[in-house]
Amino acid sequence: QVQLVQSGGGLVQPGGSLNLSCAASGSGLSDYAMGWYRQVPGPQREWVATINYHGVISYDPSVEGRFTISRDNAKNTMYLQMSSLTPEDTAVYYCYLDLVRTPRSWGQGTQVTVSS
Numbered sequence: 001q002v003q004l005v006q007s008g009g010g011l012v013q014p015g016g017s018l019n020l021s022c023a024a025s026g027s028g029l030s031d032y033a034m035g036w037y038r039q040v041p042g043p044q045r046e047w048v049a050t051i052n053y054h055g056v057i058s059y060d061p062s063v064e065g066r067f068t069i070s071r072d073n074a075k076n077t078m079y080l081q082m083s084s085l086t087p088e089d090t091a092v093y094y095c096y097l098d099l100v101r102t103p104r105s106w107g108q109g110t111q112v113t114v115s116s
Contacts, residue, residue: 002026002105004095008080009110016114017083022095022107024076032099034071034078038091038112045094051078063089085114 008020022034035050049059049069057069068081078095095107 002029002097002099002102004097004105004107006093006095006107006110009093009112011113011115012085013116014086014114016085017081018085018112019082020080020093020095020110020112022078022080022097024078024097024105028099028102029076032097034095034097036069036080036093036095038089038093039109040091046091048093049080082112085112087114090114 003025005023006020009018012018031053033050033052036048037045038048039045047060048063049057049067051057051069051071053073059067066082066084069078071078080093082089090113092109092111094109097105
């Protein structure tokens, strides 16, 4: 079973930066993809970015050029560096991990608030 623990986030002014991290633990952690979703009040989560085990990255167009996803496979940890933040980036951010033949695992969520 995989566990994901998130850290980072908080309150920042528009134009500012924040960093998130997501640490994975458990058995069988190899060749897995990780990524981020975010959720504003409502049922739908919005995909933000994905990075596979070999470092192939994709971003939602709304964050490309402002957010940077990265990972350290030795530490089983993923990061999201967020810059040029706007109030529209305010959401609860969730990390996820996809492992073959295993249901998707989710982090506990962390609040990011962009406000003056």
